[in-house]
Ligand SMILES: Nc1nc2c(ncn2[C@@H]2O[C@H](COP(=O)(O)OP(=O)(O)O)[C@@H](O)[C@H]2O)c(=O)[nH]1
């Protein structure tokens with residue numbers, strides 16, 4: 001498969017994605033919870049922005065919903081926030097109609113000190129059960145239930161409630177988000193870990209990159225681009241006909257983009273060196289990924305199951321890993337440094353795992 005990608009690459013100019021395709025590549029998280037549950041506080045935890053920045057960044061969607069794109073200047077993830085649940089006279093049907101077609105995963109936000117979650121559970125039942133949207137559960141207000149056993153009882157009760165509504169167990173995290181507090185790195189990690197299981201693109205967009213070496217520093221500068229292209233490749237799994245973007249076209253676009261950013265010309269020799277260094281092991285892994293993806297397309301995925309398909313993420317994961325490996329390769333190429341093939345393959349394998357794909 002890698003061979004075919006490289007064959008094609010020779011004759012294919014960089015595919016400039018349309019604005020529509022770019023928009024569709026953005027992972028969208030729907031924050032579902034009562035007013036006061038901690039949705040805005042969760043956005044604060046995940047983005048590291050303060051309440052004012054978040055307040056200003058939200059743009060209205062419907063009368064009772066709004067969206068927040070992050071990072072603000074080069075969005076890699078979108079939060080959708082519905083405000084009305086738990087308020088009298090709120091009818092969720094308008095938000096439901098809009099959001100169920102746009103969101104890729106639903107983040108249920110519930111306070112551990114608030115057992116009244118019936119309305120939220122009803123909405124979750126609709127989107128998670130009937131529309132098969134991936135979901136995770138974030139318990140907030142851990143600090144307000146200081147007794148450990150009481151807290152564990154509350155967590156278990158809430159989880160049981162939402163498990164019943166969704167028809168399956170959901171990845172969970174417990175957090176404390178008191179007003180004005182410093183965001184806790186542990187809480188962040190717990191949420192990102194749960195998110196990784198349902199929407200890797202969103203989780204990686206919210207993960208801070210480790211920067212210890214010059215190579216990692218260079219990658220930090222292009223990581224947003226790799227996530228963008230991987231999201232684009234992943235979005236073709238959701239709606240293969242709409243975007244005129246195929247997985248190989250997105251991957252070639254990404255490789256060309258990275259070449260430009262690292263100042264390396266993808267000459268025939270450079271391409272051959274990269275393909276050779278990645279080797280047959282990778283070609284087989286990619287082949288497996290593509291095979292599964294093709295299988296997936298036999299299932300009618302567009303429309304109702306948009307979120308479920310996006311969660312599969314094989315094209316996302318393989319493209320992210322390819323981009324990570326290419327960045328590693330290009331960094332050494334640009335510096336005229338030796339690079340070990342084993343290290344390159346390890347970089348690829350680690351990226352594949354991080355992107356939520358366990359391997360072949
Ligand atoms: N002590 C504590 N307060 C919280 C927590 N989460 C949210 N709050 C507070 O609850 C109120 C509502 O939170 P907010 O994030 O605006 O809820 P939203 O309506 O779901 O967006 C705010 O005053 C928050 O500071 C939490 O985990 N612990």
Ligand SMILES: [Mg+2]
Nearest residue numbers: 039040041081
């Ligand atoms: Mg809010």
